[in-house]
Amino acid sequence: AQTVTQSQPEMSVQEAETVTLSCTYDTSENNYYLFWYKQPPSRQMILVIRQEAYKQQNATENRFSVNFQKAAKSFSLKISDSQLGDTAMYFCAFIVYNNNDMRFGAGTRLTVKP
Amino acid sequence: EAGVAQSPRYKIIEKRQSVAFWCNPISGHATLYWYQQILGQGPKLLIQFQNNGVVDDSQLPKDRFSAERLKGVDSTLKIQPAKLEDSAVYLCASSRNPGQPQHFGDGTRLSIL
Numbered sequence: 685a686q687t688v689t690q691s692q693p694e695m696s697v698q699e700a701e702t703v704t705l706s707c708t709y710d711t712s713e714n715n716y717y718l719f720w721y722k723q724p725p726s727r728q729m730i731l732v733i734r735q736e737a738y739k740q741q742n743a744t745e746n747r748f749s750v751n752f753q754k755a756a757k758s759f760s761l762k763i764s765d766s767q768l769g770d771t772a773m774y775f776c777a778f779i780v781y782n783n784n785d786m787r788f789g790a791g792t793r794l795t796v797k798p
Numbered sequence: 799e800a801g802v803a804q805s806p807r808y809k810i811i812e813k814r815q816s817v818a819f820w821c822n823p824i825s826g827h828a829t830l831y832w833y834q835q836i837l838g839q840g841p842k843l844l845i846q847f848q849n850n851g852v853v854d855d856s857q858l859p860k861d862r863f864s865a866e867r868l869k870g871v872d873s874t875l876k877i878q879p880a881k882l883e884d885s886a887v888y889l890c891a892s893s894r895n896p897g898q899p900q901h902f903g904d905g906t907r908l909s910i911l
Contacts, residue, residue, distance in 0.1 A: 688840075717897060727887055729841070729902035775840050782897050785854060786831075788840030 686711045688778050690789035697766045698797050704751075705761045705792050707776030715781040718752065718759045723791070724772040732774070735759065766796045800824065802903035804890050810909045816878035819906045822871070823892030829853075831900060832865055832875050833889040841889055847873060848896065877908075885910045 687710045697703035709718070720732040735743045735752050742750050747767075751760045759778075763770055773793050779786040803822040811817050823830050828849050833841035844863065845855040850870035858865070862881070867873040877884055887907050891900040 719899065721902075727889075727905045727907070729889065729891070729900075731899050731901070734899055777840075779897055785843050785846075785857075786900065788842075790838070790840050 686713075686778055686780065686785070686787045688776050688787050688789040690774075690776055690792050692792045693790070694793045694795070696795040696797055697763075699766055699768060701766055702762060702764045703766055703794065705763075705774050705776075705794065707759045707761070707789055709757050709759065709776070709778045709787075711757070711778065711780065713780045716783075717779050717781065718750075719777040719779075719786075720748070720750070720759075720761045721775045721777060721788075722770075722772045723775060729775070733761065763794075768796050768798060770794060771796045802890055802892055802901055804888075804903035804906055806906055807904065808907050808909075810911065811880055812911050813882055814879040816876065817880055817908065818874050818876045819888050819890075819908075821873045821875070821890030821903060823873075823890070824901055827892035827894055827901070828870075829893045829896050829898075830867055830873050831891040831893075832873070833891065835887040835889055835905070837886070844875070846896075853896070880908075880910050882910050884908060 718735045721729045733745045747764045773791045776789040830847045832844045835841040846853045847867040865875045887905040889905045891902045893900045
Protein backbone atom coordinates (compact mmCIF):
# COMPACT_ATOMS: atom_id res chain seq x y z
CA ALA A 685 0.00 0.00 0.00
CA GLN A 686 1.08 3.53 -0.73
CA THR A 687 1.54 5.73 2.34
CA VAL A 688 2.79 9.26 2.85
CA THR A 689 4.25 10.42 6.15
CA GLN A 690 4.84 13.98 7.27
CA SER A 691 6.53 13.83 10.65
CA GLN A 692 6.31 17.54 11.49
CA PRO A 693 2.77 18.55 12.51
CA GLU A 694 3.82 22.18 13.00
CA MET A 695 6.75 24.36 12.10
CA SER A 696 7.57 28.03 12.27
CA VAL A 697 10.14 30.22 10.58
CA GLN A 698 11.13 33.86 10.67
CA GLU A 699 10.30 35.95 7.65
CA ALA A 700 13.11 35.89 5.04
CA GLU A 701 14.65 32.72 6.46
CA THR A 702 14.69 29.23 4.98
CA VAL A 703 12.64 26.26 6.17
CA THR A 704 12.53 22.61 5.12
CA LEU A 705 9.44 20.43 5.42
CA SER A 706 9.94 16.66 5.50
CA CYS A 707 8.03 13.96 3.68
CA THR A 708 8.62 10.25 3.29
CA TYR A 709 6.57 7.77 1.34
CA ASP A 710 6.32 4.06 0.84
CA THR A 711 5.67 2.31 -2.44
CA SER A 712 6.79 -0.67 -4.45
CA GLU A 713 6.08 1.13 -7.72
CA ASN A 714 8.78 2.69 -9.87
CA ASN A 715 6.82 5.27 -11.87
CA TYR A 716 5.05 7.87 -9.83
CA TYR A 717 4.63 11.57 -9.18
CA LEU A 718 5.18 13.52 -6.00
CA PHE A 719 3.58 16.84 -5.16
CA TRP A 720 3.58 19.50 -2.52
CA TYR A 721 0.29 21.33 -2.04
CA LYS A 722 -0.31 24.44 0.02
CA GLN A 723 -3.64 24.96 1.78
CA PRO A 724 -4.13 28.43 3.25
CA PRO A 725 -7.10 29.22 5.53
CA SER A 726 -9.17 29.83 2.41
CA ARG A 727 -9.08 26.02 2.07
CA GLN A 728 -8.13 25.88 -1.59
CA MET A 729 -5.37 23.35 -2.28
CA ILE A 730 -2.73 25.06 -4.38
CA LEU A 731 -0.09 23.07 -6.22
CA VAL A 732 3.35 24.30 -5.15
CA ILE A 733 5.71 21.93 -6.92
CA ARG A 734 5.75 18.60 -8.71
CA GLN A 735 8.41 15.92 -9.19
CA GLU A 736 8.38 12.97 -11.58
CA ALA A 737 10.10 9.95 -10.07
CA TYR A 738 12.03 9.18 -13.25
CA LYS A 739 13.74 12.58 -13.15
CA GLN A 740 16.91 12.75 -11.10
CA GLN A 741 17.03 16.53 -11.13
CA ASN A 742 15.26 18.16 -8.22
CA ALA A 743 12.32 20.34 -9.18
CA THR A 744 12.52 24.07 -8.50
CA GLU A 745 9.80 26.69 -8.63
CA ASN A 746 11.00 30.17 -7.68
CA ARG A 747 11.54 30.13 -3.90
CA PHE A 748 10.40 26.51 -3.61
CA SER A 749 12.64 23.54 -4.26
CA VAL A 750 12.63 19.88 -3.39
CA ASN A 751 15.23 17.37 -2.29
CA PHE A 752 14.10 14.13 -3.91
CA GLN A 753 15.91 11.03 -2.66
CA LYS A 754 14.32 8.14 -4.51
CA ALA A 755 16.29 5.37 -2.80
CA ALA A 756 15.42 6.77 0.61
CA LYS A 757 11.83 7.54 -0.51
CA SER A 758 12.19 11.05 0.78
CA PHE A 759 10.73 14.22 -0.74
CA SER A 760 11.40 17.34 1.32
CA LEU A 761 10.31 20.88 0.44
CA LYS A 762 12.61 23.84 0.97
CA ILE A 763 11.14 27.31 1.11
CA SER A 764 13.72 30.08 0.75
CA ASP A 765 13.22 33.72 1.73
CA SER A 766 10.00 32.83 3.58
CA GLN A 767 7.15 35.30 3.24
CA LEU A 768 4.16 35.94 5.48
CA GLY A 769 1.93 34.66 2.69
CA ASP A 770 3.61 31.26 2.93
CA THR A 771 1.75 30.63 6.19
CA ALA A 772 -0.47 27.62 5.46
CA MET A 773 -0.85 23.88 5.77
CA TYR A 774 1.50 22.02 3.45
CA PHE A 775 0.59 18.57 2.19
CA CYS A 776 2.89 16.11 0.54
CA ALA A 777 1.09 13.89 -1.97
CA PHE A 778 1.93 10.89 -4.08
CA ILE A 779 0.29 9.18 -7.04
CA VAL A 780 1.36 6.21 -9.09
CA TYR A 781 1.49 6.90 -12.80
CA ASN A 782 -1.94 6.33 -14.36
CA ASN A 783 -3.35 5.30 -11.00
CA ASN A 784 -6.49 6.72 -9.49
CA ASP A 785 -5.69 7.36 -5.88
CA MET A 786 -3.56 10.32 -4.84
CA ARG A 787 -2.44 9.79 -1.26
CA PHE A 788 -1.85 12.76 1.00
CA GLY A 789 0.19 13.08 4.16
CA ALA A 790 -1.37 14.47 7.31
CA GLY A 791 0.11 17.89 6.63
CA THR A 792 2.51 20.33 8.26
CA ARG A 793 1.23 23.63 9.56
CA LEU A 794 3.80 26.29 8.70
CA THR A 795 3.74 29.69 10.37
CA VAL A 796 5.94 32.49 9.05
CA LYS A 797 6.63 35.02 11.76
CA PRO A 798 7.34 38.70 11.06
CA GLU B 799 -8.44 29.81 -17.15
CA ALA B 800 -11.28 29.61 -14.67
CA GLY B 801 -10.63 27.34 -11.71
CA VAL B 802 -12.68 24.54 -10.22
CA ALA B 803 -15.96 25.92 -8.94
CA GLN B 804 -17.74 24.45 -5.93
CA SER B 805 -20.92 25.34 -4.10
CA PRO B 806 -22.10 25.88 -1.50
CA ARG B 807 -19.12 27.13 0.45
CA TYR B 808 -20.64 26.22 3.80
CA LYS B 809 -23.49 23.95 4.82
CA ILE B 810 -24.93 23.17 8.22
CA ILE B 811 -27.46 20.39 8.60
CA GLU B 812 -28.76 18.10 11.29
CA LYS B 813 -27.88 14.42 11.38
CA ARG B 814 -30.07 12.19 9.27
CA GLN B 815 -30.79 15.03 6.84
CA SER B 816 -29.56 14.96 3.26
CA VAL B 817 -27.17 17.35 1.51
CA ALA B 818 -25.75 17.82 -1.97
CA PHE B 819 -22.60 19.50 -3.22
CA TRP B 820 -21.89 20.72 -6.72
CA CYS B 821 -18.62 20.92 -8.65
CA ASN B 822 -17.76 22.36 -12.05
CA PRO B 823 -14.25 21.35 -13.15
CA ILE B 824 -11.83 23.27 -15.30
CA SER B 825 -12.90 23.20 -18.93
CA GLY B 826 -11.31 20.32 -20.81
CA HIS B 827 -10.41 18.33 -17.70
CA ALA B 828 -11.60 14.79 -18.19
CA THR B 829 -10.86 13.57 -14.70
CA LEU B 830 -12.83 14.74 -11.67
CA TYR B 831 -12.24 13.82 -8.05
CA TRP B 832 -14.17 14.21 -4.82
CA TYR B 833 -12.17 14.25 -1.59
CA GLN B 834 -13.19 14.29 2.06
CA GLN B 835 -10.89 16.24 4.37
CA ILE B 836 -11.55 15.76 8.06
CA LEU B 837 -10.12 18.41 10.36
CA GLY B 838 -6.42 17.83 11.00
CA GLN B 839 -6.01 15.28 8.21
CA GLY B 840 -5.05 15.26 4.58
CA PRO B 841 -7.71 14.80 1.90
CA LYS B 842 -9.00 11.30 1.28
CA LEU B 843 -10.27 10.30 -2.15
CA LEU B 844 -13.95 9.37 -2.22
CA ILE B 845 -14.57 8.91 -5.91
CA GLN B 846 -12.92 9.56 -9.27
CA PHE B 847 -14.63 10.06 -12.61
CA GLN B 848 -13.10 9.80 -16.05
CA ASN B 849 -15.52 11.72 -18.26
CA ASN B 850 -18.92 10.43 -17.12
CA GLY B 851 -17.73 7.05 -15.90
CA VAL B 852 -16.66 6.06 -12.39
CA VAL B 853 -13.04 4.93 -12.26
CA ASP B 854 -12.62 4.43 -8.53
CA ASP B 855 -15.20 4.59 -5.76
CA SER B 856 -13.61 2.06 -3.43
CA GLN B 857 -13.50 4.50 -0.51
CA LEU B 858 -16.98 5.91 -0.99
CA PRO B 859 -19.43 4.85 1.78
CA LYS B 860 -22.04 3.73 -0.70
CA ASP B 861 -24.75 3.16 1.88
CA ARG B 862 -25.05 6.92 2.30
CA PHE B 863 -22.88 8.67 -0.29
CA SER B 864 -23.58 8.91 -4.00
CA ALA B 865 -22.08 10.91 -6.82
CA GLU B 866 -22.76 11.44 -10.47
CA ARG B 867 -21.29 13.19 -13.47
CA LEU B 868 -23.97 12.57 -16.04
CA LYS B 869 -22.71 14.68 -18.92
CA GLY B 870 -19.03 14.34 -18.15
CA VAL B 871 -18.69 17.94 -17.01
CA ASP B 872 -20.08 19.04 -13.65
CA SER B 873 -20.71 16.65 -10.80
CA THR B 874 -22.79 16.36 -7.66
CA LEU B 875 -21.98 14.53 -4.44
CA LYS B 876 -24.85 13.61 -2.14
CA ILE B 877 -25.01 12.37 1.42
CA GLN B 878 -28.23 10.77 2.64
CA PRO B 879 -28.66 10.40 5.56
CA ALA B 880 -25.82 12.43 7.11
CA LYS B 881 -24.00 11.26 10.22
CA LEU B 882 -21.99 13.30 12.70
CA GLU B 883 -18.74 11.83 11.39
CA ASP B 884 -19.44 13.28 7.95
CA SER B 885 -18.47 16.72 9.23
CA ALA B 886 -15.58 17.68 6.99
CA VAL B 887 -14.51 19.78 4.06
CA TYR B 888 -15.47 18.23 0.73
CA LEU B 889 -13.01 19.12 -1.99
CA CYS B 890 -13.50 18.72 -5.69
CA ALA B 891 -10.51 18.54 -8.01
CA SER B 892 -9.96 18.04 -11.71
CA SER B 893 -7.09 17.14 -14.00
CA ARG B 894 -6.63 16.68 -17.72
CA ASN B 895 -5.96 13.00 -17.20
CA PRO B 896 -5.22 10.63 -14.31
CA GLY B 897 -1.80 11.22 -12.82
CA GLN B 898 -1.65 14.82 -14.00
CA PRO B 899 -1.59 17.66 -11.46
CA GLN B 900 -4.94 18.12 -9.83
CA HIS B 901 -6.51 21.54 -9.48
CA PHE B 902 -8.72 22.00 -6.46
CA GLY B 903 -11.80 24.04 -5.73
CA ASP B 904 -12.33 26.00 -2.53
CA GLY B 905 -14.26 23.15 -0.95
CA THR B 906 -17.52 22.94 0.96
CA ARG B 907 -17.34 22.90 4.72
CA LEU B 908 -20.07 20.62 6.05
CA SER B 909 -21.10 20.74 9.68
CA ILE B 910 -23.47 18.14 11.09
CA LEU B 911 -25.35 19.10 14.25
